[in-house]
Amino acid sequence: MNFIIWILSAINIYFGMKNFLNVINVLQDTKYSQSSTAVFAVLFLGMGIGGLYLFHIQHNSKLALWLELGPWVLALLVLLFTMATSKYN
8 A cells, every 4th residue: 555655646746837837837738728727737746745645644544545545636627527528729
């Protein structure tokens, strides 16, 4: 379980940093809107760092695992909402 938490933390922080760099226009490789990219950056960075905090400082691996899985579920919901409410010509 510890290995899974480490892997998910690394992936979450990587995606969070990539989205953050897209928001501040250092990278320009996103296909989503600026606001969706900012939401992804906050979700992935915040929950990735929060999961590491819970795992290392609080020693609560079960809650850390749930927190590491959270951005994937929330990002899927945000994408579905964005696709449903966007105009396509």
